Amino acid sequence: MILKVLKKIGSRIYSYLSIFIFLLIWQIVSISGIVNQVFLPSFTTVIKELIRLIGTGELLGHISISLFRSLTGFFLGLAVAIPLGLMIGWFKRFERFIDPLIQTFRNLSVLSILPVFVLLFGIGEVSKIAVVFWGVLWAVIINTIAGVKNVDPLIIKGARSMGITNKDLFLKVIFPGALPSIFTGIRISATTSILVLIGAEMLGASKGLGYALYFYQANFKTPAMYAVILIMAALGVSINYILTAIEKRTFIWKEDVQK
Helix, strand or coil, X not given: CHHHHHHHHHHHHHHCHHHHHHHHHHHHHHHCCCCCCCCCCCHHHHHHHHHHHHHHCHHHHHHHHHHHHHHHHHHHHHHHHHHHHHHHHHCHHHHHHHHHHHHHHHCCCCHHHHXXXXXXXXXXXXXXXXHHHHHHHHHHHHHHHHHHHCCCHHHHHHHHHCCCCHHHHHHHHHHHHHHHHHHHHHHHHHHHHXXXXXXXXXXXXXXXXXXXXXXXXXXXXXXXXXXXXXXXXHHHHHHHHHHHHHHHHHCHHHHHHHC
C-alpha cells in the first residue's frame, strides 16, 4: 500500500518536473546576469510582485472583468455553435450549402475583424464579447460536425432496423455519439476564448488582463507584466484541467471501451 502511494506521488512529481526545470532555468538566467533583469526579472521577483498586486486588489479587478467577458462570449458561442454544427452534420444538403461560408469564416484571423466589431458595437463590452463569441464558434462547429459524421454506421443501421424514428435516432444515437467530439471542441474553444480576449483588450480596453499586460509593458513595469502572464497561463491550465476532469467523469464509458 505504501509503495503504491509513493509510486503515485513519484509519478505526479515527474509530471510536473519539466515545469520545475523551466522555472529553475528562468531563475538562474536572470540572477546570473545572462539576461538583464530589466527585461527578465527573476521568477522569485515576479512572484513577489504577483502577491503584491493581488494583495492591493489591483489585479483581481482585471481578472474578474476578463473572466466575465470571456465566459459570456464563450457560452453565447456554444449556444450557437453546437446546434449549428449538429444541423450541418445531420443535413447533408445544408452542409453543401453552408460549408464554403464556414470554411471562409473560420480561416479569418479573429483579431483581424476586431475593427469590424468596434465599428458595429463600439469600444465597450459588447465588442469584446463579440470577439470571444467569434473565436469560440469555429472549433466547436467543426468538432460537432465531425462528431455527427463519425458515429458508428453499424449502430445507426442497427437502430434503423428496429424501426427507430429519425427524431429518436438523432436524440438517442447521433447526439450522444457526437458528444465526445463536441467536448473536444469545447476544450479547445475554452482556452481560445481567453487568448482572443487578451489580444482584444490589448488593442482597445481600459480594464482587463490584456489591458494590464499592455499597460505594464508600456510603463516598463516588467515584474508586473510577467505576473500577468503567469496569471494568464494559470487560467488557461486551470480551465483545461477542469474541463478534462468533467470529460473523464462524463464519458467514463470511453475508458471502459478502450480497456
